[in-house]
Amino acid sequence: MSAPLIELHYISKSFGPLTALRSLSFSVGQGDVVGLLGDNGAGKSTAVNLISGIHRPTSGHLSINGQRTDFTCRADSARAGIETIYHNTALVDSFSITRNIFMDREITSAFGFLKQREMRDIAMQVLEGAVHISGIDSPEKMVGELSGGQKQAVAIARAVFFKRNVLLPF
């Protein structure tokens, strides 16, 4: 049996005198869909931020594919294949869908110039193939013109295209 994709081992997190999480343990396997439910202030956001590398645990640790891991920043979790999709902060409204999909992962020439046609063609394929989003006919559409659901779908399409193993819609 393969190791869980993500495993939290007795993780606690305190912010000064406030304990946000106490001894949290759970695991997520390949193909699992897991919902994290709780009251306001239960620590859901803190748990997601710990998995995303935004916070570091006060005690306990995280394992990815059975390997003990210590994320120091969000880039570490992205390298491990984790994509956190924040509700309101995932996309730039003043950008097209193409530019949002390739934000910070632009396809460029040797000197950093954008290969715009290549990015547009791939974005079209992503929208047609990976995640079907109704109501979007062109990857050049500005994200500010999309509905909330369409925006989240674009963020998920981006994560799927970049082959993330774990998606954390938030």
Place this chain on the structure above:
Amino acid sequence: MLAGEFDLSIGSVYTFTAILMATLVAGCVSAFIAAPIGIIVGILIGVLHGLITLRFGMPSFIVTLGGLLFWRGAVLLYNGAVQVRFDPGPAFSGLFAGTLFGVNAAFYWSIALAAAFYVLLHNHKFGNHVFATGGNPAAATAIGINTRRVKIFAFGIAGGMAAMAGILATSRVGSVQPGQGVGLELQAIAACVIGGVSLQGGRGSIIGIALGVMLIHTITDVLLLLRAPGFYLDMFIAVLIVAAAATNHGIERRGSA
């Protein structure tokens, strides 16, 4: 502005770097060495403003307002309230103040710089990061863009280009005065706002800004030719800033509705 920050110090940086360059040339330093020194000092001043803004989490409006006053004072501290002649030699003058087909070199420099920044902003990875940083800093940071570095680069470019403007103006006039450049920052903001740059950052284009600059200067020239008093120009720019900002704001609100 595109990166979501303001630089109100450019008028003072323009004067300070121009005076620095002119005094270096008066001290027998080649203008081809003094001009790059001026640009480097402009970039460093911009970077300093960026570092202070980001380090203390202050509004850039306040930090660069301080910069505006500080560098204006630094001009007087450095060289007193006297005009400095700028006599760089024929090669430098030809390059920065000569004419080609009856058009001043400053125009060609403006076109060349606008074209270079167009490519940088609209066709280069860096430009993408500038728009992302201004448009939604939280999303840009979350995706991994180093928004602090982008903003510091933007401040550096603003300072460097203020110095470049000082070089062009000083070369054309042949002298620099300590009172030069007053109000330039407001004209720059007016040009950006008229050109469609969002006051919140993240929206705008170099073509729009260039058209904004041309509009301001065309109307300025018309007012001068009509021999209108100087305060008409100030009033005109003030009205233009408010009207353009209100129009932009209205368009943005309609876009997000």
